[in-house]
Amino acid sequence: MESVLRGAAIYLFLLLIMRISGKRSFAEITTFDFVLLLVIGETTQQALLGEDFSLTNAFIVIATLVGIDIGLSLWKQRSKGFARLLEGRPLVLVADGQVLTDRLDEVRVDVDDILAAGRELQGLERLDQIKYAVLERNGGISIIPKER
Amino acid sequence: METESWHGKGFEIEEEPRFHHTSWRVQRVAWSILALVLLAALLGALGRGGPLASAQVRGGPAGVTVEHERFPHYSAPSTLRVRLPADAARSGEVRLRVDRRYIDGMRIESVTPPPARVEAGADELVYVFATGTARPTEVVFRLHMDTIGRVSGAFALDTGAPVRFTQFVFP
Numbered sequence: 001m002e003s004v005l006r007g008a009a010i011y012l013f014l015l016l017i018m019r020i021s022g023k024r025s026f027a028e029i030t031t032f033d034f035v036l037l038l039v040i041g042e043t044t045q046q047a048l049l050g051e052d053f054s055l056t057n058a059f060i061v062i063a064t065l066v067g068i069d070i071g072l073s074l075w076k077q078r079s080k081g082f083a084r085l086l087e088g089r090p091l092v093l094v095a096d097g098q099v100l101t102d103r104l105d106e107v108r109v110d111v112d113d114i115l116a117a118g119r120e121l122q123g124l125e126r127l128d129q130i131k132y133a134v135l136e137r138n139g140g141i142s143i144i145p146k147e148r
Numbered sequence: 149m150e151t152e153s154w155h156g157k158g159f160e161i162e163e164e165p166r167f168h169h170t171s172w173r174v175q176r177v178a179w180s181i182l183a184l185v186l187l188a189a190l191l192g193a194l195g196r197g198g199p200l201a202s203a204q205v206r207g208g209p210a211g212v213t214v215e216h217e218r219f220p221h222y223s224a225p226s227t228l229r230v231r232l233p234a235d236a237a238r239s240g241e242v243r244l245r246v247d248r249r250y251i252d253g254m255r256i257e258s259v260t261p262p263p264a265r266v267e268a269g270a271d272e273l274v275y276v277f278a279t280g281t282a283r284p285t286e287v288v289f290r291l292h293m294d295t296i297g298r299v300s301g302a303f304a305l306d307t308g309a310p311v312r313f314t315q316f317v318f319p
Contacts, residue, residue, distance in 0.1 A: 020175055020178040020179065020182070022175065050223070084164070084167060088167075088171065089162065089163050089164045089168065090161055091163055091168055092159075092161065095157075096157075106168075106172050132159060134161065144159075
């Protein structure tokens with residue numbers, strides 16, 4: 001029983017804490033984010049298994065995690081509200097070349113991030129070449145260039 | 149800008165601005181809660197050291213004093229100190245009685261000084277320490293808690309009244 005409870009507790013706690021931190025923390029792999037992900041992985045490892053390093057325990061915990069994942073994805077499919085709660089919605093950050101600064105502040109994205117996305121995804125050089133920049137649900141930034 | 153729909157501009161995206169605003173508010177509340185939890189943990193209210201983490205229960209001048217962790221963590225190392233009064237020895241022995249149920253809820257790694265023997269009763273264990281020219285002033289139990297939730301324990305010298313205490317073991 002303990003295996004299932006541990007697995008469930010850790011999965012749900014991580015889900016919750018990732019949602020409160022603002023998804024940016026986990027989307028872009030900068031050195032900063034990478035270190036954080038690595039350390040969190042290490043921290044949860046022991047707590048997931050406790051002192052039981054048997055195969056059975058490992059299988060139960062993995063099955064619990066995957067089971068919860070499947071359960072949540074089914075629920076997400078049925079309920080748009082729940083999907084929104086779990087994953088959020090996209091957010092327009094730049095519209096018609098206009099930077100929506102208060103939104104940028106709220107999600108802690110700066111213009112540099114948007115320009116970087118422009119370079120990476122569309123090979124754009126300047127902000128005025130961007131028609132729309134959207135913060136997607138996975139934390140990445142997508143760019144729609146202005147028609148040439 | 150905030151409530152404007154992008155569909156009118158030919159941009160098929162459903163961002164739901166009200167949802168975003170609510171999320172941001174909830175996020176801020178969550179951050180405050182996180183900060184409070186971290187502060188509490190730093191002060192020792194969640195165990196593992198800190199000003200609030202340990203407690204002492206005194207049993208009067210002829211009784212023992214128990215110093216214990218208020219909030220031990222399940223299966224994490226914990227230390228419990230029992231201070232003995234000056235006149236604890238009787239016929240070359242110090243007899244320390246412990247509530248059996250309390251001991252059953254933990255794994256004891258070591259007892260310092262090691263007891264000469266341990267006598268087992270129905271609901272208590274008696275740790276018997278030999279005294280010679282030296283007299284033990286303190287018995288230190290190094291242990292790992294094996295149960296979760298509220299536990300209560302009691303220590304007593306052979307003839308004395310028990311000193312009771314409670315701990316809350318976090319999972």
